[in-house]
Amino acid sequence: xxxxxxxxxxxxxxxxxxxxxxxxxxxxxxxxxxxxxxxxxxxxxxxxxxxxxxxxxxxxxxxxxxxxxxxxxxxxxxxxxxxxxxxxxxxxxxxxxxxxxxxxxxxxxxxxxxxxxxxxxxxxxxxxxxxxx
Numbered sequence: 273x274x275x276x277x278x279x280x281x282x283x284x285x286x287x288x289x290x291x292x293x294x295x296x297x298x299x300x301x302x303x304x305x306x307x308x309x310x311x312x313x314x315x316x317x318x319x320x321x322x323x324x325x326x327x328x329x330x331x332x333x334x335x336x337x338x339x340x341x342x343x344x345x346x347x348x349x350x351x352x353x354x355x356x357x358x359x360x361x362x363x364x365x366x367x368x369x370x371x372x373x374x375x376x377x378x379x380x381x382x383x384x385x386x387x388x389x390x391x392x393x394x395x396x397x398x399x400x401x402x403x404x405x
Contacts (some may be wrong), residue, residue: 291338294331298357301327304362306368324377325384328354332385336392343396347389354385 304310314323336350366373383390 279285287338287340289338289363290334294334294338294353297327297331297334298361302361302364305362306371308370312389321380324358324380327384328358329384330389331357332388333392336389336396343393346396347393350392351382351385354383356386358382 316328332350332354336346337355339346339349341349355378356377361381362373362375362378365371
């Protein structure tokens, strides 16, 4: 597993794809999350906190994988990016009468990013430096 992670983290094309994927998923969350009734429909399957945790943990893992630098630096970049994305999501929601901005949701987003980025940093720190190169 760590060998695959190391290869991913060293490949510029894969890192770019990870960042692009994170942006695409974020834009999808912003778009679909604000469709009237969509949030309520999704909420029938999982509570908001679970949805926020999963979505923003995946975004953090992608942002970590797409960033350069040390494992700690990548983790910090991912958490900061997710903090900004989560704030942007809540800001957009504040414009819709059937949605609302929530500091609690933003805190869940950032917490999920911290957990996911920490796990990724631990894995990356254990990965061989020159695997496959």
